[in-house]
Amino acid sequence: MYRVLYRKYRPRYFADVIGQPQVTDTLKNELRNDRIAHAYLFTGSRGTGKTTCSKILAKAVNCLSPENGDPCGRCEICRGIDDGSVLDVVEIDAASNNGVDDIRTLREEAAFTPANAKYRVYIIDEVHMLSIGAFNALLKTLEEPPEHVVFILATTEVHKLPATILSRCQRFDFHRISPKDIADRLKYVCQCENTEIDDNAALLLAGIADGAMRDALSLLDQCMGKGDRITETIVRQTAGLADKSHLIAITDAIIKKDSAAAVEIVDQLYSQSKEMLRLCDELTAHFRELMLIKSVKKPRDIIVMSDEDYSKANDQALALPMREVVAVIDSLQRAAEKMTRGANRRIEMEMTLVHLCTSVSPGSIDPAIEGRVAALERAVSALKRTPASVNTQTSNAPAPPVMVNKPSADKMEELRKNAVPFKEWPEVIEEIRKTSKTIAAGFDGSRAFLSGKYLLIDSQREICYELLRKSSQRDSVRNAVKMITGNDYKLGRYSYPDEVKSDDALTGLITDLKAAGVSVDEKR
């Protein structure tokens, strides 16, 4: 018969209980000195050893030959408690026996002296589930407990207990177990089960379990079904974890301020049915880890990651100033909040990333980019000063083309010459907004011109051209244009400032122009 691991490896001695010395050392010490309380309260998060320690304690107070505070496990009482033949240890699940009558019965029984053992022990698990009436009935017994009775109350939700109960118990708080302790225990269990487990797999498992040994063992159980050797990959697959590479890639995009790349990764994940809120949470967790790497003395000990991921995360942490890390966490948390309140999750995720990629805080900006931005600004103001040369129909006349970087000489020149302002452009942007706020936001403040088969976009913000790098985004712009004008247009750039001529943000547009037979001088 197969027994699930967490039952099979339930510690039978305090010495085997890991990560709770504040409980086990104290209890052993009291037991050695024969100082036994009448009521114990075990609280703390799930799967950390409360029920386990209740059972050990029930045996320890009754064992015929206790060893250093631990039950011997071999005497007739220990064995009798294990196999249920000693009836003096009673386990009550308060979730299903929570009424006044249940506790009254218990009180009547408790008055009798134990049959075999020294103490009658009542383990009341999930004690927070008792009704008010049951609590009151229990309180009466706790106030004047018979000499031979020990109560052990266990709960994850101590705040639900009345203060009157709390004040009558000796309280023990069980802590979340550290990843390292969990990993060591997992390795021990694997050894007993003749299964190999990689160090980083054990650590990853421990991290997922988030302090709960039961969860760690349940997951280990599932992993064991998949092969003789447990690797990080098996753990990831079993736990349904996406690997971290996408988080690392998005973070790289944020560091490089490459919004197109960030949006592209999100689109890919979206098409793989990745839940956007989950992605947002994972990314927040990743930045929290970067924050820890930056602020904690020995971050490697507390961060659960493979060595490979860790070294990348470490580089990223170095590349970002603390206040940016904090700002990103802040933005992501706000995005998650909006998502839970019903905002379109994909749009929210995209907008947040575009925002994070475009908002460059002064001081943290790469001097090379700074130079480029300054040059761009000069080019733009030159563009504004040049007198109009196109046939404009509105008083809000567009600036004429400036040959900062003329990609293909004559043809491009001709296109610009024939360009007329495209007055419906704001409507197109609104049309785009219906399907993607992110893309639409990229075009805010831009203008457009029509010239033959071309629609030439003019924007002071590079983000606008970066968005067009991706064909699906170009398509959504083209579709919107078609909706409004009824015609298909090829998209082009109205002007090419020198400073960005080699930027691959332009590659897509250059390709478009080439496809249309415009010869593009890429060397320039």
Ligand SMILES: Nc1ncnc2c1ncn2[C@@H]1O[C@H](COP(=O)(O)OP(=O)(O)OP(=O)(O)O)[C@@H](O)[C@H]1O
């Ligand atoms: N501190 C620990 N040391 C070793 N194993 C542990 C520890 N805590 C939990 N376990 C493992 O997890 C299983 C479940 O633990 P236990 O039932 O004691 O948790 P609990 O704290 O009572 O959780 P819950 O609040 O969910 O009832 C045990 O059978 C054991 O295998």
Ligand SMILES: [Mg+2]
């Ligand atoms: Mg329990």
Ligand SMILES: [Zn+2]
């Ligand atoms: Zn014993």
